[in-house]
Amino acid sequence: MTLxxxxxxGLIPAxxxxxxxxxxxxxxxxxxxxLNKTQEIGxxxxxxxxxxxxxxxxxxxxxxxxxxxxxxxxxxxxLLIKVNPVGPVCHTGADTCFEEExxxxxxxxxxxxxxxxxxxxxxxxxxxxxxxxxxxxNRMAQKVGEEALESVIEACNGTDDRLIYESADMLYHLxxxxxxxxxxxxxxxxxxxxxxxK
Numbered sequence: 001m002t003l004x005x006x007x008x009x010g011l012i013p014a015x016x017x018x019x020x021x022x023x024x025x026x027x028x029x030x031x032x033x034x035l036n037k038t039q040e041i042g043x044x045x046x047x048x049x050x051x052x053x054x055x056x057x058x059x060x061x062x063x064x065x066x067x068x069x070x071x072x073x074x075x076x077x078x079l080l081i082k083v084n085p086v087g088p089v090c091h092t093g094a095d096t097c098f099e100e101e102x103x104x105x106x107x108x109x110x111x112x113x114x115x116x117x118x119x120x121x122x123x124x125x126x127x128x129x130x131x132x133x134x135x136x137x138n139r140m141a142q143k144v145g146e147e148a149l150e151s152v153i154e155a156c157n158g159t160d161d162r163l164i165y166e167s168a169d170m171l172y173h174l175x176x177x178x179x180x181x182x183x184x185x186x187x188x189x190x191x192x193x194x195x196x197x198k
Contacts, residue, residue: 001070004077005032011047012077016089019068019082020111021104025089026097028057030079035070042067044081063087113175113185120179132176140180143173 005012011029018025028046030038034054037045041056044065048055058064065083072079085102088095095102119129132140147170154163175185 001072002076003032003035003072003079004075007075007077011049012079014044014046014079014081016044016065017080017082018102019084021102021107023096023100023102023104024098025065025083025085025095025102035079038067038081039070044083057089058086061087061091063089065089109171109175109185112172113179116175116179117184129176132173133180137177137180140173140177144170144177147173 003012010031012031014028014030016025016028017023028044029049030045031047034045034047037054037056043056043058044067045054045056047053056064064086065081066086068082068084070079070081089102090097090099094100116129119127120133123130123133132143147166150166151163151170154166178184178187
């Protein structure tokens with residue numbers, strides 16, 4: 001990154017975005033020293049215009065912003081920093097400085113996909129997911145079929161709560177099956193997007 005600090009008087013805006021939910025959490029300003037410290041310690045550090053010093057977000061509250069990635073924009077005078085926040089971001093106690101709730105339920109599927117991929121690589125003992133991978137492709141496929149059948153039964157003769165429960169089981173087992181084949185839920189999303197007619 002070659003950033004143009006001079007263009008904006010030594011401080012450049014840093015947009016802070018949650019890596020998992022994609023919500024914009026806050027906006028702060030960095031000078032070159034703040035950026036260097038952010039990269040060095042892996043926690044977002046701003047130049048505070050009110051305190052006139054470097055300020056690591058969370059240094060008093062413990063609500064740090066753990067850095068996942070840092071990118072500059074096309075003009076090299078703004079940063080986009082993706083983070084994993086620890087606790088609420090705003091000093092008011094709100095999740096974001098824009099008074100938005102920092103969650104996106106659908107994006108949990110992305111987290112779950114990555115979690116299951118991690119299980120596949122590490123195969124920790126005592127994990128149900130590990131036991132599924134170890135059971136082989138036929139058993140994994142059978143589990144998807146069993147959960148799909150239970151979802152159908154609940155849809156026809158059960159309750160909405162039970163339908164949600166069984167469908168969640170089916171989706172989890174499907175992600176496990178896809179992962180074992182080197183595929184992911186993102187591949188399903190791409191296929192659906194390809195088929196979509198506006």
